[in-house]
Amino acid sequence: PRDLRLAVVAGDGIGTEVVEQGLLALDTALHGSGVTVSTTDFDLGARRYHATGETLTDTDLEAIRGHDAILLGAIGDPSVPSGVLERGLLLRLRFALDHYVNLRPSRLYPGVASPLGNPGEIDFVVVREGTEGPYVGNGGAIRVGTPHEVANEVSVNTAFGVERVVRDAFARAAARPRKKLTLVHKHNVLVHAGHLWRRTVEAVNAEFPEVTVDYLHVDAATIFLVTNPSRFDVIVTDNLFGDILTDLAAAITGGIGLAASANINPDRTAPSMFEPVHGSAPDIAGQGKADPTATVLSVALLLEHLGLPAAASRVEKAVADDIAGRSSAERVRSTAEVGKDLAARIAG
Amino acid sequence: PRDLRLAVVAGDGIGTEVVEQGLLALDTALHGSGVTVSTTDFDLGARRYHATGETLTDTDLEAIRGHDAILLGAIGDPSVPSGVLERGLLLRLRFALDHYVNLRPSRLYPGVASPLGNPGEIDFVVVREGTEGPYVGNGGAIRVGTPHEVANEVSVNTAFGVERVVRDAFARAAARPRKKLTLVHKHNVLVHAGHLWRRTVEAVNAEFPEVTVDYLHVDAATIFLVTNPSRFDVIVTDNLFGDILTDLAAAITGGIGLAASANINPDRTAPSMFEPVHGSAPDIAGQGKADPTATVLSVALLLEHLGLPAAASRVEKAVADDIAGRSSAERVRSTAEVGKDLAARIAG
Ligand SMILES: CC(C)[C@H](C(=O)O)[C@@H](O)C(=O)O
Numbered sequence: 001p002r003d004l005r006l007a008v009v010a011g012d013g014i015g016t017e018v019v020e021q022g023l024l025a026l027d028t029a030l031h032g033s034g035v036t037v038s039t040t041d042f043d044l045g046a047r048r049y050h051a052t053g054e055t056l057t058d059t060d061l062e063a064i065r066g067h068d069a070i071l072l073g074a075i076g077d078p079s080v081p082s083g084v085l086e087r088g089l090l091l092r093l094r095f096a097l098d099h100y101v102n103l104r105p106s107r108l109y110p111g112v113a114s115p116l117g118n119p120g121e122i123d124f125v126v127v128r129e130g131t132e133g134p135y136v137g138n139g140g141a142i143r144v145g146t147p148h149e150v151a152n153e154v155s156v157n158t159a160f161g162v163e164r165v166v167r168d169a170f171a172r173a174a175a176r177p178r179k180k181l182t183l184v185h186k187h188n189v190l191v192h193a194g195h196l197w198r199r200t201v202e203a204v205n206a207e208f209p210e211v212t213v214d215y216l217h218v219d220a221a222t223i224f225l226v227t228n229p230s231r232f233d234v235i236v237t238d239n240l241f242g243d244i245l246t247d248l249a250a251a252i253t254g255g256i257g258l259a260a261s262a263n264i265n266p267d268r269t270a271p272s273m274f275e276p277v278h279g280s281a282p283d284i285a286g287q288g289k290a291d292p293t294a295t296v297l298s299v300a301l302l303l304e305h306l307g308l309p310a311a312a313s314r315v316e317k318a319v320a321d322d323i324a325g326r327s328s329a330e331r332v333r334s335t336a337e338v339g340k341d342l343a344a345r346i347a348g
Numbered sequence: 349p350r351d352l353r354l355a356v357v358a359g360d361g362i363g364t365e366v367v368e369q370g371l372l373a374l375d376t377a378l379h380g381s382g383v384t385v386s387t388t389d390f391d392l393g394a395r396r397y398h399a400t401g402e403t404l405t406d407t408d409l410e411a412i413r414g415h416d417a418i419l420l421g422a423i424g425d426p427s428v429p430s431g432v433l434e435r436g437l438l439l440r441l442r443f444a445l446d447h448y449v450n451l452r453p454s455r456l457y458p459g460v461a462s463p464l465g466n467p468g469e470i471d472f473v474v475v476r477e478g479t480e481g482p483y484v485g486n487g488g489a490i491r492v493g494t495p496h497e498v499a500n501e502v503s504v505n506t507a508f509g510v511e512r513v514v515r516d517a518f519a520r521a522a523a524r525p526r527k528k529l530t531l532v533h534k535h536n537v538l539v540h541a542g543h544l545w546r547r548t549v550e551a552v553n554a555e556f557p558e559v560t561v562d563y564l565h566v567d568a569a570t571i572f573l574v575t576n577p578s579r580f581d582v583i584v585t586d587n588l589f590g591d592i593l594t595d596l597a598a599a600i601t602g603g604i605g606l607a608a609s610a611n612i613n614p615d616r617t618a619p620s621m622f623e624p625v626h627g628s629a630p631d632i633a634g635q636g637k638a639d640p641t642a643t644v645l646s647v648a649l650l651l652e653h654l655g656l657p658a659a660a661s662r663v664e665k666a667v668a669d670d671i672a673g674r675s676s677a678e679r680v681r682s683t684a685e686v687g688k689d690l691a692a693r694i695a696g
C-alpha cells in the first residue's frame with residue numbers, strides 16, 4: 001500500500017473537463033492495487049492570473065515539489081497576453097522541475113482515420129529536449145516599436161543538456177524492437193548547435209552499439225512524416241523542432257485529441273508532469289465536447305513512469321479498444337461519457 | 349529586343365542535369381519574343397571547393413552582380429563538411445544579394461498524387477523571409493568538444509527586415525482572389541521576435557485593409573497543412589519556419605521534385621535567384637533520373653519576375669499539361685525526355 005501524491009493543475013479551458021476523466025481513469029486503474037491517490041489541486045492559469053497577477057509563485061512551486069507527479073490539463077487563454085502563461089507557468093514548470101525529457105509517443109491506433117491516404121503502421125516516439133534550445137527565454141529586444149527595433153532570440157545548447165537527453169533517447173531505442181534512433185536537427189545552417197547534437201549522438205552511440213542511428217534535417221523530417229512515417233522508431237531532437245514535429249506527428253495519427261505527453265525528470269529530483277498535447281481550446285470549453293483520450297493516455301505514461309507498467313498497459317489497452325469501436329459509434333459522446341466508457345474498460 | 353544576362357550556378361549532383369532542362373525551357377519560352385539570353389556559367393559548389401578551398405569569392409560575387417538573374421541547380425555534397433557550402437555559398441548568395449523574399453508557391457496540380465487522402469484544392473504561396481532569423485550565422489560555441497561546451501544560435505529580427513517582407517506578402521495577398529494572409533510564428537514562446545512580427549503585420553494591414561489576416565503558431569500550422577491545406581492563401585513567416593513549412597508544403601503537393609522557389613530582391617538592387625527546392629540528390633546524380641520540373645517552374649518564376657508574364661504562363665501551363673498526362677505515361681521518362689516534352693509544350 002503506497003500513497004501517490006498527485007499535484008493536479010487543471011488549468012484553463014477544457015483542462016478541467018479532461019483532467020476529471022484522467023483522474024477517473026487513474027483511480028480505476030489503481031483500484032485494488034494497494035496504491036492510493038491523494039490529489040492536491042493547484043489554482044493556476046488564466047483565472048488566477050486575472051485575480052492576482054500571479055502565474056506560478058515560488059510557494060506554488062515548492063508545494064508542487066512535494067508531490068510524486070503532476071497531472072496538467074491545459075494552459076492558456078486569449079484574455080491573457082501571449083507568452084505570459086506559457087512562459088510564466090507551463091515552461092516555468094518544465095524548466096524549474098528539470099523536465100529534460102519531453103516524451104511524445106505517436107501511434108496510429110487501429111480504427112483511427114489518418115489524413116494520410118496510405119499511412120501504413122505508425123508507432124514511434126519523439127524524445128524532445130525540454131530545458132534548452134530557443135525555449136530558454138534568453139532573448140530580448142531594443143528600440144521596441146520603432147523602425148530600428150531589433151529582436152533577438154537565443155537558442156542555448158549545452159553538452160550537459162544534450163548528452164543527458166540523447167542518452168535517454170538511446171536507452172528508449174535500445175528497449176524497442178526496431179532499435180532505431182533518428183536525430184533531427186538543421187546542422188547545415190545551425191552549425192554550432194547542430195554539430196554539438198551530432199557529435200553527442202555519435203559519442204553516446206558507442207554505449208548503445210545495438211542502436212542504428214540516422215540523421216534528418218528538420219525540413220526533410222516533415223516530408224518523411226507524411227510520405228513514410230513508418231520509417232521512424234525513436235526521434236531525438238531539440239525543444240523547438242520537437243514542438244513542431246510532435247504536432248505534425250499528432251496530426252497524422254488522428255489529431256491532438258489523442259496525443260499524450262510526459263515531461264520527465266529522469267533523475268527523479270522533482271516530480272514529472274503529464275499532459276495532453278492539445279491546448280485549452282477555449283472555443284469548446286465547458287460544453288462537454290473535449291475528447292479526454294489524450295489525458296487518459298497521459299495517465300498511462302504517468303503510471304509507467306511511477307513503475308506501474310501493468311496498470312499503464314490496462315489504460316492503454318482500454319483506449320485502443322475504445323478507439324477500435326469508435327467508427328461504428330452511432331453518435332458523438334460527451335467528455336464524461338468517453339471517460340466513463342474508458343473507466344469501464346480499465347476496470348475490465 | 350533585350351538581352352537577358354543570366355548567371356548560371358548549376359552546382360552539385362543533379363544540379364547540372366536539371367539546369368540544362370531549365371535553360372531549354374527558358375530559351376523556348378523566349379523564342380520569337382525579341383528577348384535573347386546570354387548565360388555565364390559559374391563553377392561553384394563541391395568541385396570548386398575541393399579544387400581551391402573556395403566557396404564564393406568576392407570576385408565571383410561581383411561578377412554575379414553584373415547579371416539580371418541567377419538560375420541555380422543545387423548545392424551540397426556529402427564530401428564537404430555540413431554547413432560549408434550551405435552557408436559559404438547558398439546562404440551567402442541569398443544574404444549578399446539581399447534576397448529578402450523567398451517565394452515558394454505550393455499548388456497541387458491536377459493529376460499529381462498527394463500523400464493526403466483527401467487533399468482538396470491546394471494553391472497557396474509561402475513568403476519566407478530570407479535574410480534574417482536563425483539563418484544569420486550569428487551563433488557560436490565555447491569549450492567545444494568538452495563536457496562544458498555551450499553552443500548558441502541567435503535569431504536576429506529587425507523592424508526593417510520584418511516590415512519589408514511583410515509588406516511584400518500583403519501585396520501578393522492583395523493581388524490574389526482570396527486576399528488572405530496567415531502569419532506563422534511562435535509568439536507564445538519566442539516572445540520578442542514573435543511580437544515584432546505580430547505588431548508589424550497589424551501595422552502593415554492598415555495599408556491593405558482588403559486583406560484578411562490570421563495567425564497560427566508554427567506547430568499548429570503543420571497540423572493544418574495536412575488536415576486542411578485549402579485554408580491557406582499566402583503565408584508569411586520567418587526564415588527557419590519557412591524552411592520547414594515549405595518542405596512540408598512540397599510533400600503534400602507531390603514532392604520536392606515539383607517545388608519551385610524564387611529568392612527575390614524586390615528592390616532590384618541585385619539579381620534575384622531562382623532554384624528548385626530539392627537538393628543535389630547525390631544518390632541519383634548523373635543517371636538522368638532527376639525530375640527537372642521544379643527547375644522549369646523556377647524558370648516560370650524568373651520570367652514573371654523579369655516582367656514577362658506571358659512567357660511565364662506558357663511555361664507553367666506546359667508543366668500543368670505535362671503533369672496532367674503523367675498518370676497515363678507508360679514508363680518513367682529521363683531528365684532530358686521530360687525537358688524535351690516540356691519544351692515542346694512551351695513551343696506550343
Ligand atoms: C503552449 C506551448 C508553450 C507548448 C510548447 O511550445 O511547448 C505547446 O505547444 C506544447 O507543445 O506543449
Ligand SMILES: CC(C)[C@H](C(=O)O)[C@@H](O)C(=O)O
Nearest residue numbers: 188189219434438439591625
Ligand atoms: C540547403 C539549405 C541551407 C536550404 C535552407 O535551409 O534554406 C534549403 O533547405 C532550402 O530550403 O533552400
